[in-house]
Amino acid sequence: MAESVDAAASAPVSLVILGAGGDLTNRLLLPGLGSLLATSDRDIELIGCGRSGLDADEWRSRVETALQDAPADRRERVLARTRFESADATDPDELAAVLASCAATPVLYFALPPAVSAKVCGALETIDRPDGLRLALEKPFGTDEAGARGLNTLLHRIVPEERIFRVDHFLGTSTVLGILGVRFANRVFGPIWNRDSIERVEVVYDESLALEGRAGYYDRSGALIDMIQSHLLEVLGILAMGPIDRIDESALRDGIHEVLEHTRPWGGDPVAASRRARYTAGEIDGRTLPSYVDEDGVDPDRRTETLARLELEIDTDRWRGVPFVLRSGKALGDPRTVARVTLRPAAAVDGLQGEPRSDWIELGLHVPAVRVRLTVNGGDDPFEIDQATLSARQADGELLPYGEVLDAVLAGDPMLSVRGDTAEACWRIVDPVLAAWRADEVPLEEYAAGSAGPDGWASVS
Ligand code: NDP
16 A cells, blocks of 8 residues: 555545536546445545536536435535636646645546646646645546556656556446455465466456447547456456455555566467457347447547457466457447356366366456356266356445545545556557557458347357
């Protein structure tokens, strides 16, 4: 844990949201704050900042709505200390004035378009900055490895690494953190978590949702950048990291980084290791969806994929030769959000009928649940091999991951955010794939909305 974390954990903070009128703030950050206050008490001054489109009353009403389920005393305390500042955060004088108005240590949350965030960092560099200033940045963090490195250099001129929070809300979900419990809190899986026992690993985040009005963002990003480059690589890091004896900022982030440092497209061949596809018109749950290219705001010439699959290898003694397949897409008929670890079949046992089969361990990425497929001998005929599935659900209900992310940012604990060198490593893995796709070396396949994806694409069954 960073040195300052304990002291900072309960200290008052001024949370300044730049881009207070935007979609992220309204749909995720404010509800996340509401869920955080429902479970923990924090001393927060909440300042919304934007250039236009929102006024003080509208801001207050949005905050009120988002905090409606928080305990009354906590809600009232935040409401008494919230305000909206109309300012252009790229203007050094206006930004300095907002920071100077903060009653406590400011946490600047960049809920801004990435290009605007970079300009705000440029402005921050030129002004007097309050002690202890923290910066929270959203994805995408740069557009390639060189861009991420440049952004890191700029950020490090403003504040030290431990005060930079590169938000990946997947790291703030109990489901992903639950992987750590399954891996390290029992004696069942630790000894088999290596190439001797594991045949392949799949991380699948298939959604039935389509664009939901976000074409402006998604069409410039696509499934590879939106999901695999960021969230699923972090999941891979947690699944594949070596044993740790404590869960804190350095152990967790060193473990993830070590994995991603050694990860590359399977066989070093980004063309053979990747597939991409785009949905055509179809039906999901009785809803008719138009083709992706006919959605409002989509430019067909960008050839943006809505489904991506990437096969990776991790060049370490633990994992060499084990394929790790990451897949994510939209408008799919059989949505699945799981990490599945498939085991090599056990050796055949004389006297037991039937071929040994592959067992697996499956971890839910949306609903915290574990399923284990285990070869056993059959109940009807004890001399015949059979398979049984054991299921455990760790918690009910949907989680609001931004609550956990905000909790860590406000406490000054960077454990649940992406470290700078890891953000660069993630781009290093996908940059050659993006280059191959842009050069059209990998065909853009098609699948009907509501289907399971193009024929022949492997997914967990
Ligand atoms: P929006 O376009 O909805 O909002 C951006 C906001 O930035 C607007 O409210 C705009 O308001 C404000 N803004 C723009 N320029 C300035 C400026 N110079 N000074 C102050 N405010 C400014 O974007 P999103 O909320 O969708 O996304 C924000 C970030 O979050 C992006 O990096 C995105 O990639 C990331 N993200 C978004 C998710 C989502 O679901 N929306 C999910 C995950 C990440 P105004 O013009 O009035 O100033």
